[in-house]
Amino acid sequence: MKCLKTTELFLEGKNRNYSLILELINTLYFGTNKTISPKEINDMVEKYGIPSEFNLSQSLMNENEPYNLYLLDKNPKGDYQLFINSSIPIQPYRIEKQWLKHILRNPKIKLFLENETIEKIKNLLANMDDIISQDTLVINRPCKQLEEVDDDLRHNFRLITKAIAEDKGIEYSYVTKNQILLENRKSIPFKLEYSMKEDWFYLISYSLDDNRPIKSLLSGFRDIKLIELKDKQKILKEDIEKSIEEKKVSQPIVIKIKNINNTLERALFQFSCFEREVDYDTTDKDLYYLSIFYYEFEKEEVLSRIFSLGRNAVVIEPEEIRAEIIERLMILKNKYHNNKGGE
Amino acid sequence: MAKKINKYGKSFNCSVKDYNKLRSFLRYAFLYGCYTKDDFVERFNYSCSLVDKDYRRLINILGDKHFKKKTPKQTRFRMNYRYYKDTENYLVKSYYAKSSTKIQLSLYFFILQVLNKRMDVNEIMAKIPTLTEDFNVKTLTRQLDKMAELDLIEKIQYKKNGKLYYQPKTDFFSVFSDDDLKSLKYAVDFFCNIEFPSVPGYYLSNTIDQYLRYYRKNRTPKVNLFLYRFKNFHTILEEDIAWKLLWCINNNKNIKIKYVSRNGIVHKIISPRRIIIDVYYGRWYLIAGTSSHLVNIYRMDKITDFSLTAGVKNANCNNDQKDDKYFEHSWSVSPLEEKEGLSIVKIRFSVAPHQDLSFLLNKVNREGKWGTITQINDKSFIYTIQVNDVTEMKPWIRSFGPYAEVLESTNIDLRKELSEEWSEMLENYGVIS
Numbered sequence: 026m027k028c029l030k031t032t033e034l035f036l037e038g039k040n041r042n043y044s045l046i047l048e049l050i051n052t053l054y055f056g057t058n059k060t061i062s063p064k065e066i067n068d069m070v071e072k073y074g075i076p077s078e079f080n081l082s083q084s085l086m087n088e089n090e091p092y093n094l095y096l097l098d099k100n101p102k103g104d105y106q107l108f109i110n111s112s113i114p115i116q117p118y119r120i121e122k123q124w125l126k127h128i129l130r131n132p133k134i135k136l137f138l139e140n141e142t143i144e145k146i147k148n149l150l151a152n153m154d155d156i157i158s159q160d161t162l163v164i165n166r167p168c169k170q171l172e173e174v175d176d177d178l179r180h181n182f183r184l185i186t187k188a189i190a191e192d193k194g195i196e197y198s199y200v201t202k203n204q205i206l207l208e209n210r211k212s213i214p215f216k217l218e219y220s221m222k223e224d225w226f227y228l229i230s231y232s233l234d235d236n237r238p239i240k241s242l243l244s245g246f247r248d249i250k251l252i253e254l255k256d257k258q259k260i261l262k263e264d265i266e267k268s269i270e271e272k273k274v275s276q277p278i279v280i281k282i283k284n285i286n287n288t289l290e291r292a293l294f295q296f297s298c299f300e301r302e303v304d305y306d307t308t309d310k311d312l313y314y315l316s317i318f319y320y321e322f323e324k325e326e327v328l329s330r331i332f333s334l335g336r337n338a339v340v341i342e343p344e345e346i347r348a349e350i351i352e353r354l355m356i357l358k359n360k361y362h363n364n365k366g367g368e
Numbered sequence: 369m370a371k372k373i374n375k376y377g378k379s380f381n382c383s384v385k386d387y388n389k390l391r392s393f394l395r396y397a398f399l400y401g402c403y404t405k406d407d408f409v410e411r412f413n414y415s416c417s418l419v420d421k422d423y424r425r426l427i428n429i430l431g432d433k434h435f436k437k438k439t440p441k442q443t444r445f446r447m448n449y450r451y452y453k454d455t456e457n458y459l460v461k462s463y464y465a466k467s468s469t470k471i472q473l474s475l476y477f478f479i480l481q482v483l484n485k486r487m488d489v490n491e492i493m494a495k496i497p498t499l500t501e502d503f504n505v506k507t508l509t510r511q512l513d514k515m516a517e518l519d520l521i522e523k524i525q526y527k528k529n530g531k532l533y534y535q536p537k538t539d540f541f542s543v544f545s546d547d548d549l550k551s552l553k554y555a556v557d558f559f560c561n562i563e564f565p566s567v568p569g570y571y572l573s574n575t576i577d578q579y580l581r582y583y584r585k586n587r588t589p590k591v592n593l594f595l596y597r598f599k600n601f602h603t604i605l606e607e608d609i610a611w612k613l614l615w616c617i618n619n620n621k622n623i624k625i626k627y628v629s630r631n632g633i634v635h636k637i638i639s640p641r642r643i644i645i646d647v648y649y650g651r652w653y654l655i656a657g658t659s660s661h662l663v664n665i666y667r668m669d670k671i672t673d674f675s676l677t678a679g680v681k682n683a684n685c686n687n688d689q690k691d692d693k694y695f696e697h698s699w700s701v702s703p704l705e706e707k708e709g710l711s712i713v714k715i716r717f718s719v720a721p722h723q724d725l726s727f728l729l730n731k732v733n734r735e736g737k738w739g740t741i742t743q744i745n746d747k748s749f750i751y752t753i754q755v756n757d758v759t760e761m762k763p764w765i766r767s768f769g770p771y772a773e774v775l776e777s778t779n780i781d782l783r784k785e786l787s788e789e790w791s792e793m794l795e796n797y798g799v800i801s
Contacts, residue, residue, distance in 0.1 A: 033608070039571055042468075043476065047477075095499060096477055096478070108497065109481045109482060111481040113481065114480060115575060115579040116537050117540055118575075119519035120568045120571070124569055131559065131563065138555055145544065149543070161618060162610075162614065162645070163644045163645070164645055167648040168735050186593050190591055216594060217595070218596075219596050221562065221647065223734060294602075294650055294651065297399055297449070298599055300450055301449065305402050330767065332766050332769045335793070357773075358790050358794060360773045361787035
């Protein structure tokens with residue numbers, strides 16, 4: 026696309042070469058060491074994963090005529106210093122500011138920022154053009170969105186994010202979906218999970234009462250207190266991940282998909298957020314096999330997505346999932362045949 | 369023929385000049401993941417060398433850990449997705465690879481280093497070494513103007529004498545405390561995962577990181593606080609197009625598009641008016657008018673090229689209010705067909721005798737958009753909605769399986785269609801009744 030250079034989403038200043046040079050200049054300027062050796066330059070280039078074949082080190086050391094950058098100057102010892110002794114200021118680009126203005130409209134911003142901080146940003150961005158508005162971009166989300174953040178949610182959200190960031194445990198009460206109050210619970214928060222489909226936050230934590238990972242709705246938490254963890258209570262994040270991984274179902278669900286009416290594409294789009302593998306049939310070019318790897322607690326969601334695909338997607342294994350689908354289809358068939366519709 | 373050299377003096381360049389090529393490759397590798405090099409050549413008209421080049425470029429930009437490697441016969445270009453491991457949308461990295469020339473690279477940094485007060489181009493020029501033989505004021509002015517457009521520096525032109533100056537921007541982040549900035553960083557990290565578009569958010573997160581590091585001697589913790597369930601990574605692949613189209617819409621520009629339609633590639637002049645993103649599937653759509661049609665809908669992943677056209681916008685370009693009317697009852701993206709009017713759908717949602725209704729009621733309340741719920745009893749309720757096109761609702765209704773039964777619908781007999789579909793599905797599972 027050859028138009029609109031200035032409206033591009035791509036920014037040269039964000040590519041790896043630029044990031045490396047920014048680090049190089051600002052480290053030399055602000056750091057105690059005002060020079061850098063050729064080896065250190067080479068190491069930096071390697072750290073940034075820039076292949077040696079591009080000769081960026083040589084360009085930085087002005088040994089790659091006519092591709093020298095001249096940003097560094099060689100001193101008599103053979104090390105390099107800044108050609109101009111000045112730092113690189115860090116400023117957000119226009120598109121970053123336009124985006125920031127856009128997200129300030131999301132009520133969930135109050136989960137993160139104090140009202141005064143939000144006002145400060147609004148003032149700074151008052152003259153920034155509003156490229157993203159409700160008239161230009163309609164975000165069709167799969168569920169109704171939170172319209173206002175209440176104080177309790179904000180309080181719980183901040184305590185829990187603090188616990189995760191600072192490796193603390195929590196003591197709390199919890200009201201279940203069935204309105205049962207559980208008191209004096211303790212757990213180690215692992216991650217806050219945001220569900221795009223429900224617009225809900227869940228806390229994934231390791232229960233110190235049950236010694237297993239648990240997933241709880243953030244809105245159910247009451248009276249959260251941060252607690253220091255004793256050494257024996259400290260569980261590595263890797264162990265929590267491992268416990269979750271153990272919940273993965275051993276056999277994937279394999280669906281045979283006839284690529285009619287975009288079924289394949291719809292399947293791939295909606296299962297793109299699952300671990301999956303696709304194979305095609307070698308004899309029929311419109312036939313594909315999609316294997317979905319999932320966790321025990323996601324089985325209903327996977328089945329629901331398979332049902333949504335309709336007639337062109339058939340589960341071929343495992344047998345117990347096929348049986349479950351048949352059972353549900355029988356219920357549907359009876360409903361549609363026995364009832365006449367209408368109210 | 370002599371090999372063409374790039375800015376670092378080698379024939380291979382990992383930067384991206386044309387994202388279109390990479391976008392297709394990434395889409396096939398991430399969403400499909402089943403195609404080999406031979407498939408790319410046979411099915412999608414790639415040349416062998418292009419497949420190798422794109423793959424090599426992507427390995428370099430994204431890192432090889434995101435690719436699954438060998439299969440018994442031939443390498444399939446397949447990318448990983450592991451929910452608890454791949455918390456960050458690694459496809460975003462493909463935006464961090466814009467190509468630039470060596471002189472742009474040098475000038476970018478020299479300008480930011482030199483410009484510490486209001487200066488004209490000659491003053492700036494005097495402080496920069498001669499970068500190449502053909503380096504001149506014009507080259508410098510071009511780069512200064514570009515950086516001013518990007519809002520990295522300020523450009524000032526005096527009305528009286530027309531003289532041009534450039535000056536540094538006021539430090540944007542200076543009004544914030546360290547704690548404010550850390551909270552802002554967490555917010556930006558969160559919203560670039562749940563808002564659309566998202567790429568500028570990833571950039572901003574990186575900018576705040578750098579600011580904290582160099583100007584506050586502070587680092588944001590590397591810990592990831594969040595996981596994002598049911599997030600589609602692939603939406604970012606069309607964001608560069610979406611971003612340009614937003615600009616076109618805001619500036620009332622007509623564009624000429626190259627579009628892959630069902631009937632092959634077509635070229636059209638259109639007036640873009642609105643963008644819609646369907647978050648569930650992760651699909652972007654463009655609403656635009658043409659000289660003959662008020663409302664056309666284009667899948668953005670099928671727009672393979674576009675350019676601005678000269679001339680006045682046609683009469684079908686400014687229809688925001690009409691668009692509200694056309695899409696007010698759109699379940700996804702279908703506009704109102706004025707002749708047919710709205711369709712009414714009535715669905716009974718019910719649970720088995722041993723089940724509690726509340727989970728279903730909550731789900732329909734959350735997902736059922738503007739529909740209404742009535743006749744609630746212990747085990748069932750009726751959901752009624754008016755929509756532009758009932759067929760758009762079918763996947764949603766089907767997703768409820770036995771919990772949802774369409775009672776009636778106008779315009780299209782959805783009950784009959786679904787009834788036939790369930791019977792056919794049973795047959796597909798080998799159940800003949």
